[in-house]
Amino acid sequence: MLDALNDFLSGKLLIVLIVGLGTYFTVRSRFVQFRYFGHMFSVFKDSLRGQAGQLSSFQALMLSLAGRVGAGNIAGVGIAVTLGGPGAVFWMWVTALVGMSSSFFECTLAQLYKRADGDGLYRGGPAYYIQHGLKLKTMAIVFSVLLLVTYGFAFNGLQSFTVTHSLQNAFGFDPQQTGIVLAVLLAIVFFGGIKRIASVSDLLVPVKTLAYIGVTLYVIFNQIEHVPAMLETIIKSAFGLDPAFGGLLGSAIVMGVKRGVFANEAGLGSAPNVAAVAAVRHPASQGVVQAFSVFLDTFVICTCTALLILLSGFYTPGFEGDGIVLTQNSLAAVVGDWGRIFVSVALSLFVFTCILYNYYLGENSLQFLTRNRTVLMVYRGLVLALIVWGSVQNLSTVFAFADITMTCLAFVNLIALALLVKAGMRVLRDYDEQRRAGIATPVFDASKFADLDLDPVAWPVPQAAGTVDANAPASPLPASH
Template identity: 60%
Template sequence: MLTIVNDFLWGQILIVALVGAGLLFTIGSGGVQFRYFGRMFSVLRRGFHHEQGHISSFQALVVSVAGRVGSGNIAGVAVAITLGGPGAVFWMWVIGLMGMATSFFECSLAQLFKRYQPDGTYRGGPAYYLTHGIGQRGLAIIYSVLLLVTFGLGFNAVQSYVVATSLQASFGVATWVTGLVMVLGLAVVIFGGIRRIAVVSELIVPLMALMYLCAALLVIGMNITAVPAVLGHIVQSAFGLEQAVGGGLGVVIMQGVKRGLFSNEAGLGSAPNVAAVAHVPHPVNQGIVQAFSVFIDTIIMCTCTAVIILLSDVYQPGASDVDGVVLTQTAMAGHLGSWGAGFVSVALVLFAFSSIMYNYYLGDNSLSFFSDENPLVANIFRVLVLALVFWGSLQDLSTVFGFAELTMGLLAVVNLFGLVWMYRIGVRLLRDYDGQLRSGKETPRLRTEDWTDLDIDERAWRD
């Protein structure tokens, strides 16, 4: 029953809603993800600076990348290729490019409606812009509960399970040992709050992404003459010219869109929770940065995995084995020798560890929406997260994943409803930024006096 509901939600409702929203935001913004692509890098160069007590724009970026870049890049791409053929990768690219616009809007709005906290930090995200942007506190409560259950609890256990079983298969490490080590490492980080999570992510995320990228570039370099043919094969298969699956073009598009959405999370409302806490002069700055995180996830990291698989002899059209981790590990081993499979396991550990930190913060942010920064409640939640991480390393969590997949889909429905409702506010925000640039300002700033008609927390923009 759960599978049927998930298939309908993701295969019918969400694909239409997310693609439609991506097109709306792309067209309405004049293709912001393309016309400001170069500016992403200049914004990032200034994004390393942060005020005392706040996290920087770059730190917010790497925390969100920590959540986006994960098992979906290693296992999800392999599943997309196995079920939808190489052409599915092309549709992952398409959904990633449109998702950049969606992420831009949701993260810019999260910045606009963020709230100043007594300790000098910020809180924000869908729950906050649903409350202060369109006055729908009831909808915000529903979203917060779904976010807490999905990311704060469910997916943390699933990530632990994936890591523990992968290390057991590759190195013979007992699952309980992996669970215990992860609990100890996470405890040191999450009890330090978002600032410590940001600092650790700033170290781990670039390292893990660079490691995986270097391995992919090594494989590409070893097979450089075959790469153009692989990319051509992806494009040809995308339009039904070289079908490798029995379901035809519909299956190719379906798998590419679905796996792309799972991987980059654009439209789910998860990244805005992190984007809102950065200290920036204008909300659009962080929107631009977060759009780049979708590009990193889907266009760069997912493509790396696809090329690794398609350059190997492991993938066979119509194969029944859809175990993504095994397919990617076997392909890497075929290119780099036996250590390649172990490398994928190590990369998976880093990806999962950073994702759990990110998931924890999402749960903590949703909890604070109810408990108003209660230290006791926060500590109880931290202990519960650690317990679930250890428990997850010992279980078969197919049912837990199915339930979390359902609640994640509902998250997207609620968030997209709010985003479309606030579409005009998002466009107005972008026009304000565009206008300041046209007037000669190198660094646009939000002028709160221009936004008195909205429920903006002026303390969050007093600088």
């Protein structure tokens, strides 16, 4: 029953909603992801410069990539190619293109409605823009509970199972002992708070991403003469024009869209929780950065995995096996047996940072529900216990349940995005106007949005020249703001 319900919700209804609304946001924003594609790189460069005591836009990006760039980029792509053929890759690209606009809006709104947490940092996400943008407290609570259950608990147990059994297959490590070591390492990071989580992600995400891309590019460049033909096969297969994969047209679309959605998470409501923590000058700039992360996830990393599989010679139509095995054997077919070990090590790094990301999403949801310190300590202890428990369990039922709860929270988020699109468009127009006026780094003026329920600490109203408001909260931004 769980599988049937999950197949309908996440395999059909959610895909239609995400692709449909992503297309609507793309048209409504006048193709923001294309207009600002070149600008994404300059915003990404500017995001490296943080402010004292604040999390930078770059750190927020690394934290979101910690979750986006995970097992889905290795196993997910393998599953998509196995069940949908090469054409599934094309539909992953299409999903990412429209998903970039969804990510722009949800992360811009997360920045717009973020709240200062009293410790000099920020909290935000769908629960916050639902409460303060739509004034629907109950809906916000439902979203927070769903996010806490899905990411804070269920997915962390699943990630633990994945990495401990992968290491058992590669090195013969005992899963329970590996689970205990993993829990200890995670505890060191968890109890350091969001700053330590961001710092670790800052270090590990670029390392794991660049190392993985480097190895896959080595395989691709070794067979560069075959790449154009393979790209042609991907496109032809996407429309059922390649005889070898003609019978997989329907599967190519479904698997490509489904794996694309769950790889880049655009529109699901998870990334905005991380996007809100950064100190930025304008909410739209974080939307641009997060749209760029969708591009990195799908067009760069997922494409590298797909080409690795398709160029290796190991994959053949009708291949039977899981996605990790396919990726491991594809790399080993080119570079030797150390390729299997490399994939296991890469997966371990991917999973470690994914757990950090999942944990933070759960903590952010918990902070929305209660600020009780004891409850937070209990949550951390439960997550660590689940890491050890998950290392020795079969989590297929838990995973199916988590898929359903994640799909439900995606519905809540997508409904909120559709209802708040006017507010998102106002912020985008303000950003557009400043850019057209020649302002390289637009600055948000909260006085233009006085009708919205914004946090005066997060977005203080600029004072007129020569005047001082003694009651105004201190701005977290530099004086140039």
